Amino acid sequence: MSIINFDKVLGNHETALKLQSRRASTLSANIANADTPGYKARDLDFKEILKSSTNDLLPMQKTSSSHIASYGMDASGFQLKYRIPNQASLDGNTVDLDMEKSAYAENALRYQTSLRFITGKFKGMMKAFQDN
Amino acid sequence: MSLLNVFNIAGSGMSAQATRLNTVSSNMANANNISGNKDELYRAKNPVFSTVMENVNGEYTSAGVRVDSIQESTVEPSKRYDPNNPLADKNGYIYKSNVNIMEEMANMISASRSYQNNVEILNTAKQMMLATLKLGE
Numbered sequence: 001m002s003i004i005n006f007d008k009v010l011g012n013h014e015t016a017l018k019l020q021s022r023r024a025s026t027l028s029a030n031i032a033n034a035d036t037p038g039y040k041a042r043d044l045d046f047k048e049i050l051k052s053s054t055n056d057l058l059p060m061q062k063t064s065s066s067h068i069a070s071y072g073m074d075a076s077g078f079q080l081k082y083r084i085p086n087q088a089s090l091d092g093n094t095v096d097l098d099m100e101k102s103a104y105a106e107n108a109l110r111y112q113t114s115l116r117f118i119t120g121k122f123k124g125m126m127k128a129f130q131d132n
Numbered sequence: 133m134s135l136l137n138v139f140n141i142a143g144s145g146m147s148a149q150a151t152r153l154n155t156v157s158s159n160m161a162n163a164n165n166i167s168g169n170k171d172e173l174y175r176a177k178n179p180v181f182s183t184v185m186e187n188v189n190g191e192y193t194s195a196g197v198r199v200d201s202i203q204e205s206t207v208e209p210s211k212r213y214d215p216n217n218p219l220a221d222k223n224g225y226i227y228k229s230n231v232n233i234m235e236e237m238a239n240m241i242s243a244s245r246s247y248q249n250n251v252e253i254l255n256t257a258k259q260m261m262l263a264t265l266k267l268g269e
Contacts, residue, residue, distance in 0.1 A: 018134075024260065025137040028253045032145030032197045035152075035246055036181040101249065108256045115263050122268045 009121055012050065013114045019049060020111040026080060027104040030095050037091035041083040041100065135264075137195070138257035144184065144196025145250040151199045152179050152243040156236050163231040168221040174229040176205035176236075205230050 007014075023044045033039040085094040155177045162174040179199045186195040207230040215224030 021134040021260075024257060025134040025141060028138045028141045028257070029195055031249055031253055032141050032148075033181075033183050034249070035149075035242070036183050036197050039183050097249065101252075104253060104256065108260055111260050112263055115267055119268055 009125060010118060011121075013117045013121070016050065016114045017111065017118070019044065019046060020107055020114060023107050024104065024111065027100055027107060030100045031097065031104065034093070034095045034097050034100075037093060039093050039095060041085075041095045042080045043083055043103070045081055135257055135261050139254060141196045142250045142254040142257070144198060146247055146254075148179070148181055148197045148199050149243050149247040149250065151202075153240065153247070155179055155202060156240045156243060159231045159236050160233070160240075162229055163233055163236070165229040166217070166219055166226045167229075168217075168219045168226055170209065170227050173209055173227050174231070175209070176207070176229070176231045177202050178205065178239075179203075207232075 023046065026042055026044060030039075030041045030043075033041075083094055083096075086096060086099075088094075159176045165174040167173040179202050181197050182200040184196045184198050209227045209230040211225050211227055213224055214220055214226050217226050220226050
């Protein structure tokens, strides 16, 4: 008899939730700075981070604050990338408000989807626990 | 938790935009101010925004926005010859404040839209958190 492994039951939805909440704060920073001169919009490369976290790749350990972060799942390991602007702004700001807003809405939806999946997993487990 | 960060970030955006709206209303209210002395004249005020960089575990992650300073416009105020005006200087000239109403109107619309954006972000983040609290139900 094997012990139930929560990591296996939840799959990568837990990682996805963590990433999506981090992405929400990055996108909200972009939107808050929509009128700040010189601000460069940033985003997480969701696909790449999730891939490196679900593969067996081990993230490189940071032993000094001056080290460059690798793709890992620790709090500081999130690699933020700068957006390539579609249209240059005179004041150096690269926030495209429409794009950021739609990305934020999409991210919120994905977050809720991950939550729904996790709830489903829990419900399935509860069903397995009950004897009839 | 990153989602709690959203409240701070959107809040800082709202407060910065509110400051901008404040300067716009002050500029609009004083748009028709006149004076016989150029130095005492009301000049259009504009906030300067900057990003608050937050240091998380040695990594710089950008966060909210703040109002760095409020700058006065350097546009030369217009001069008019009106010797009958009680405020006129000894040569009979009065100066009108350098507020550009059109600019201020556009600024106001932009500020209010940005404010609304931040409110929307805040509401969405709130819904996300409430859904998280209900996890497993």
